[in-house]
Amino acid sequence: MKNGPVRIGIIGSRFQADCHAASIAMIEDAMVVDAVASPTAGNAKALAERYKIPRVYTDYRELIADREIDAVTITSPNALHCEMTLAAAKAGKHVICEKPLCVTLEEADRMIEACRANGVLLLYAEELFFTPKYVKAKQMADLGAFGKVHLVKQSEKHFGPHSEWFWDTKRSGGGALLDLGCHGIAFAYWFLGRPKMLTVYSHLGTYVHGDKTQADDEAVTVVEFEGKAFSIIENSWARRGGMDDRIEIYGEGGLTIANLHMGNALPTYSEYGVGYAAEKAPTTTGWTYPVFEELWNYGFPQEMRHFARAIRGIESPQATGEDGKVVLEAIYAAYASAGLGHKVNLPYVPTRKLPVDEWLDRRN
Numbered sequence: 296m297k298n299g300p301v302r303i304g305i306i307g308s309r310f311q312a313d314c315h316a317a318s319i320a321m322i323e324d325a326m327v328v329d330a331v332a333s334p335t336a337g338n339a340k341a342l343a344e345r346y347k348i349p350r351v352y353t354d355y356r357e358l359i360a361d362r363e364i365d366a367v368t369i370t371s372p373n374a375l376h377c378e379m380t381l382a383a384a385k386a387g388k389h390v391i392c393e394k395p396l397c398v399t400l401e402e403a404d405r406m407i408e409a410c411r412a413n414g415v416l417l418l419y420a421e422e423l424f425f426t427p428k429y430v431k432a433k434q435m436a437d438l439g440a441f442g443k444v445h446l447v448k449q450s451e452k453h454f455g456p457h458s459e460w461f462w463d464t465k466r467s468g469g470g471a472l473l474d475l476g477c478h479g480i481a482f483a484y485w486f487l488g489r490p491k492m493l494t495v496y497s498h499l500g501t502y503v504h505g506d507k508t509q510a511d512d513e514a515v516t517v518v519e520f521e522g523k524a525f526s527i528i529e530n531s532w533a534r535r536g537g538m539d540d541r542i543e544i545y546g547e548g549g550l551t552i553a554n555l556h557m558g559n560a561l562p563t564y565s566e567y568g569v570g571y572a573a574e575k576a577p578t579t580t581g582w583t584y585p586v587f588e589e590l591w592n593y594g595f596p597q598e599m600r601h602f603a604r605a606i607r608g609i610e611s612p613q614a615t616g617e618d619g620k621v622v623l624e625a626i627y628a629a630y631a632s633a634g635l636g637h638k639v640n641l642p643y644v645p646t647r648k649l650p651v652d653e654w655l656d657r658r659n
């Protein structure tokens with residue numbers, strides 16, 4: 296077993312790569328970034344300069360061959376997660392994979408099996424398991440503060456993704472339900488102690504962004520769990536006014552609510568705009584809610600510290616490829632239910648290649 300900080304190679308160099316690099320910079324005793332790889336050499340070089348990352352590659356295979364690296368984080372478009380995980384596992388590198396785990400259940404199985412066979416961890420980067428406010432809600436629930444919890448609500452909404460590949464279902468696998476609902480489904484599953492999911496129902500539509508995608512830009516999903524509990528998950532790529540992420544927890548003896556952004560923000564008015572401080576808002580003039588300490592409030596550095604400790608064998612992994620697969624299966628069933636117009640039982644065996652096709656093929 297190696298000691299010292301886990302040495303990371305980041306695959307990808309834009310939005311989530313920056314989030315990983317910035318979060319890892321906050322936990323230097325546990326993890327350091329040694330290299331970055333992306334075909335957009337300019338972005339990778341700029342990321343390397345911002346975070347003093349010593350090595351830059353244009354081909355992720357070169358990064359995987361880098362002998363100094365213990366693990367990779369995968370922050371590339373969804374449809375590339377599987378091939379990158381398989382290559383990293385084969386080279387004996389642990390894998391931290393962004394959400395969604397991948398775009399098909401068959402890929403999920405191959406990723407889990409490749410990591411198992413090569414004796415490396417497949418860690419699933421679901422930060423909501425580490426978000427301090429949400430962790431506090433779970434701690435209270437686990438202590439019995441709300442009695443038996445029967446309803447977990449989570450919603451994540453904004454006005455749509457920043458990169459063009461998200462809108463192309465072949466590269467993303469789906470719309471708001473897949474992109475954002477994977478957080479909510481994972482959250483409810485984790486919050487309730489990973490009970491079996493029994494049924495899923497989703498209402499989906501393309502209400503605002505039909506000019507650039509076939510995918511859903513509004514989604515409401517209901518998941519029923521074993522043990523008389525359910526969750527309502529709301530997602531949107533059509534919400535004006537920046538990012539919204541919140542939970543509500545209801546039990547027979549109480550409730551708690553947490554608003555991740557509005558509750559950790561500065562109500563602000565500006566005629567001139569506040570720039571990036573208001574995430575995913577097409578404009579930042581007028582009233583906005585800039586978040587402070589966003590990475591910490593979201594739990595990204597805490598997540599990376601846990602992953603470092605899991606890789607060093609100090610903690611058992613709390614967010615794994617298996618979690619990512621359970622979530623993806625529920626998403627397939629949710630898309631199918633929207634296409635069929637009724638709820639769908641789990642386990643669900645996909646009938647289409649990509650999750651979103653379960654809905655699109657049946658829509659007309």
Ligand SMILES: NC(=O)c1ccc[n+]([C@@H]2O[C@H](COP(=O)([O-])OP(=O)(O)OC[C@H]3O[C@@H](n4cnc5c(N)ncnc54)[C@H](O)[C@@H]3O)[C@@H](O)[C@H]2O)c1
Pocket residue numbers: 306307308309310311312332333334335338354355369370371372373375393394395420422458460474
């Ligand atoms: N956990 C979260 O809250 C969160 C937030 C945003 C994105 N994500 C996930 O992170 C992943 C990346 O999203 P993003 O927003 O950073 O997208 P992005 O478009 O900002 O960045 C994608 C990066 O992948 C790189 N890339 C593309 N093809 C590549 C290849 N063949 N080899 C190496 N790199 C390649 C691009 O050059 C780019 O740097 C997605 O899976 C997304 O769902 C997660």
